[in-house]
Amino acid sequence: MQRYGLIGKKLGHSFSKRYFTEKFEREGIADATYELYELATIAELPQLLQKQPDLVGLNVTVPYKETVIPFLDELDEAAARIGAVNTIKIAAGKTKGYNTDxxxxxxxxxxxxxxxxxxxxxxxxxxxxxxxxxxxxxxxxxxxxxxxxxxxxxxxxxxxxxxxxxxxxxxxxxxxxxxxxxxxxxxxxxxxxxxxxxxxxxxxxxxxxxxxxxxxxxxxxxxxxxxxxxxxxxxxxxxxxxxxx
Incomplete structure (x- = not known):
């Protein structure tokens, strides 16, 4: 099972879970799930990654788009120029930040x-x-x-x-x-x-x-x-x- 999700402080307003769940159903992707992860502080991210080793991708929403950067192993060139991250790719235990906003x-x-x-x-x-x-x-x-x-x-x-x-x-x-x-x-x-x-x-x-x-x-x-x-x-x-x- 490939696990994706969204991190943020308060996620009651989020559209992402419904969007990706419907996408998985529509495209017949049976081995993927998308969850919401509310973090009291961005310092909880390493603990989340430890608890969920099957996570392969995260979206990032307010207020963590900037403060997440020190917790990542690598930054895409565009994300580094912008100074904010809203997408994280997780592979081989490493995290890389991107900005798709x-x-x-x-x-x-x-x-x-x-x-x-x-x-x-x-x-x-x-x-x-x-x-x-x-x-x-x-x-x-x-x-x-x-x-x-x-x-x-x-x-x-x-x-x-x-x-x-x-x-x-x-x-x-x-x-x-x-x-x-x-x-x-x-x-x-x-x-x-x-x-x-x-x-x-x-x-x-x-x-x-x-x-x-x-x-x-x-x-x-x-x-x-x-x-x-x-x-x-x-x-x-x-x-x-x-x-x-």
Missing amino acids: YIGFRDSLEQVYPATQNSRALVLGTGGASKAVVAALQDLQINYTILSRQAGQGRLTYADLTPELLKQYQLIVNTTPLGMYPAVENCPELPYEALSAQHCLYDLVYNPEQTLFLEKGKSAGAQTINGLRMLYGQAEAAWQIWQNR
């Missing part, structure tokens, strides 16, 4: 948002998912600015973001968990009145499929994309890695 976001954005030379993106949040988004924007040659609660070099804070400034960014990507189930009444604090049909809002949150962030964008006539496209893309990329494809 990058692949899922890049490919899904290319499919629905034709970037131009003047495209500018506003990235909400600074966590592991944000780093994957930024790397994808760089490779797609889309200029970007990070929006954070705390000031930093090259960043804006929410207090800095005026309606006039928001109009300068056509693509707005939410990488924060704001609006995720069950706290569906939350959304990033933006001057939503400045949104128009010229904007595209991409929310990495996928549960619910229509977050308050996206609802506000849709009401203003903006194009909206939820996190399911990225989720499917990163999951399939992880499967290809686990299968050496």
Whole structure:
């Protein structure tokens, strides 16, 4: 039996177990299982690997995409550049980290948002998912600015973001968990009145499929994309890695 799974702190929101279980059934893969492993701290990972020697692949979710790195034997080149890991391959007792969030976001954005030379993106949040988004924007040659609660070099804070400034960014990507189930009444604090049909809002949150962030964008006539496209893309990329494809 080949065992796969997801590690994170709280996994009640997870889509991965259902996704992979259905994939195994659909493709007639009888010798595989996918489980959820809630870890109080990432320091519990070595113990998990000892207790589950048949684990061959793990997905990583918040808040461990960055803190997992010191616990891995090796990093894929892209994951090292991004500084975050969401997929782990386990072979011959060794662990190697990858970032398929990058692949899922890049490919899904290319499919629905034709970037131009003047495209500018506003990235909400600074966590592991944000780093994957930024790397994808760089490779797609889309200029970007990070929006954070705390000031930093090259960043804006929410207090800095005026309606006039928001109009300068056509693509707005939410990488924060704001609006995720069950706290569906939350959304990033933006001057939503400045949104128009010229904007595209991409929310990495996928549960619910229509977050308050996206609802506000849709009401203003903006194009909206939820996190399911990225989720499917990163999951399939992880499967290809686990299968050496």
